[in-house]
Amino acid sequence: MPTTIESEIDALHRMTTGELAERYEELHGQPVRTRHRAYLIRKIAWRIQANAEGDLTERARRRAAELADDADVRVMAPKTLICPPQPTGSVTVNRTLPNGEHNDPRIPSPGFAIVRQYKGRDIRVVVLADNEGFEFDGDRYRTLSAIAKKVTGSHINGFRFFRLGSKR
Numbered sequence: 001m002p003t004t005i006e007s008e009i010d011a012l013h014r015m016t017t018g019e020l021a022e023r024y025e026e027l028h029g030q031p032v033r034t035r036h037r038a039y040l041i042r043k044i045a046w047r048i049q050a051n052a053e054g055d056l057t058e059r060a061r062r063r064a065a066e067l068a069d070d071a072d073v074r075v076m077a078p079k080t081l082i083c084p085p086q087p088t089g090s091v092t093v094n095r096t097l098p099n100g101e102h103n104d105p106r107i108p109s110p111g112f113a114i115v116r117q118y119k120g121r122d123i124r125v126v127v128l129a130d131n132e133g134f135e136f137d138g139d140r141y142r143t144l145s146a147i148a149k150k151v152t153g154s155h156i157n158g159f160r161f162f163r164l165g166s167k168r
Helices: 003-012 017-028 037-053 058-072 144-152
Strands: 113-118 121-127 134-136 139-141
Touching: 003 037, 017 037, 113 144, 121 144, 134 144, 139 144
Parallel strands: none
Antiparallel strands: 113 121, 121 134, 134 139
């Protein structure tokens, strides 16, 4: 690199962020959207060098355009193929529909039993009707999280503990 380019790049390190933003706009022809000092110095230094020694070759530009055309090729399958989207609904357990069912699609219909094995024990929870919550071991609970805490001894999300699909 010629000494004039080196001296210009060295001068960048002594500039304020505002001065760097002005220099960026001067060299690139458009205002900068960031105030990240290291980024500005890198981009300005690259432009100074490109202006002095030449930009990309035409062959490099063509190759970059070819690669950009293939940008829509997926490397992984869409998430909807791996795990289908779950229906959405409210997180609130205490809201019911006119027919007495919960409006959260993760919660089964009233009367349904949710069963899960935990440490060799079958945990059986019955969904109660009319916004009464859940029944477990003869006691009533407002939330699945309260039951999960009773079973495990520590706080855990009830939907996750009982492996009921995510809200999303």
